[in-house]
Amino acid sequence: MSYKQTFFWSVDNFLNKDQHSECIREAAMWITKGEVVAFPTETVYGLGANALDETAVKKIFEAKGRPSDNPLIVHIASVSQLDQLVTAIPSVAKQLMDQFWPGPLTIILNKKESVAKSVTAGLDTVAIRIPDHPIAIELLKLADVPVAAPSANLSGKPSPTSGKHVYHDLKGRIVGILDGGQTGVGLESTVLDCSKEIPVLYRPGGVTIEEIEAVIGKIKVDPSLKSKDEVPLSPGMKYTHYAPDGTFVLVRDQKQIPVLLAKAKAEGKRTGVLTTKENVDTYEADVIVSCGSRADLASVANQLYESLRTFDEKKAEIIFSETFPYENLGIAIMNRLEKAAGGSIF
Known part of the structure; x- marks a missing residue:
């Protein structure tokens, strides 16, 4: 499928509602006609x-x-709108909705037959959230239907945190893009399966494990999040995601990065380093990208995908990345970096 034109509706100043409402209305119209439209949320597009x-x-x-x-x-x-989609809402799910919706928490529940089969990949459950973004909410209200929406990028590439990222990946492949500027959280939502007796975390994200457990008590964690040798409980988590074009390597001991850079340079490769502002002057590489501050992991989450895309723009052939602590938001950041590395960890 291809489109001669992909509409690019700029609505990054949502406060000027009268000026931009027509753009959102047009995007909603295309959704009701069975087309696909990209739009901003607080996490990614x-x-x-x-x-x-x-x-x-x-x-x-x-x-x-x-x-x-x-x-x-x-x-x-x-x-x-849950009445259209699910058979029941367990009490733990209701508690989480009250606490975190709208926001970056996706809750999995038992589905009704009304949900398109491709949405659930044949499963008996459906993943749902309410986004915390005014443009997304306005679009959903005007379309007046539940909207299935993965990240608006080519499969396997870094998720888009701006309209220009979407345009780069999907121009001519979709009917339109609602450009709402840069997203806030920068990482996809947390995914929690509340169809189980004890909820199971499938994907860490903007709502941390600690925040969830403060509301409903202890939860289970998909074993594949702790060990790459485990088979993921959720089918979507088995794929490599977020990868730049160049070889991406996680380095647990950052003192080894200069050694690895020297070797790669000797082999004639264009090198890159993903680091933080605290260490940006530590390395000598062709492309050095700071993705935020170690003292503020929210800044790292916000800039991570933009940083990964920068290596593609600057044609880095091999990229060495620092790692982050496995706690709070660092768990989600490391999950994305490990997926990008596809198991390549030094």
């Missing part, structure tokens, strides 16, 4: 289609080149 329309949902997979066994997250504007 989503690629949205009517979650009740099987034909429309399949266009998401086609545009992204996404494996068909990788389920999608459904975005809704209000809790009242």
Whole structure:
């Protein structure tokens, strides 16, 4: 599928609502017609289609080149829309919704038959969240349907945190892009399966394990998040994601990065380093990118995907990355870096 024109609606100043409402209305109209539209959320840009329309949902997979066994997250504007999608809401799920919605927490529940089969990859459950972004909420209200929306990038590449990222990846592959400027959180939502007796964390994200457990008590964690030798419980978590074009290597001991750089340079490779502002003057490489401050992991999360895309723009052939502590938001950051490295850890 290809489009002669991909509309690029600029709505980055949402305070000027009268000026931009028509753009959002047009994007919503395309969703109701069964087309796919990219839009900003507080996490990353989503690629949205009517979650009740099987034909429309399949266009998401086609545009992204996404494996068909990788389920999608459904975005809704209000809790009242859950009646269309799920059979029941357990008490722990209700507590989490009250605490974290709207926001970067996706909750998995048992689904109704109304949900398009491709959304759930044939599973009996569906993943749902309410985004915390005014443009996304306005779009969802105007479309008046639940919207399935994975990240708006080519499958396997770094997720988009700006409209220009989406345009780079999907121009001509989708009907339009709502450009709302830079996203806030910068990492995808936390995914928690509340269809189980004890909720299971499948993907760490903007809401931390510690924050969840403060509300509902201890949860389980997908074993694959702790060991690459474990088979993921969720089918979508088995794929490599977020990878730049160059070889990406995580280095646990950052003192080894200069040694690895010297070897790569001797082999004639264009080198890159992903670091933080505290260490940006430590290395000698062709491309050095700071993704934020170690003292403020929220800044790292916010800039991570932009940083990974910078290495592609500057044609780095091999990139060495520092690592972060496995705690709080650092767990989500390391999850994305490990996926980008595809198991290449030094």
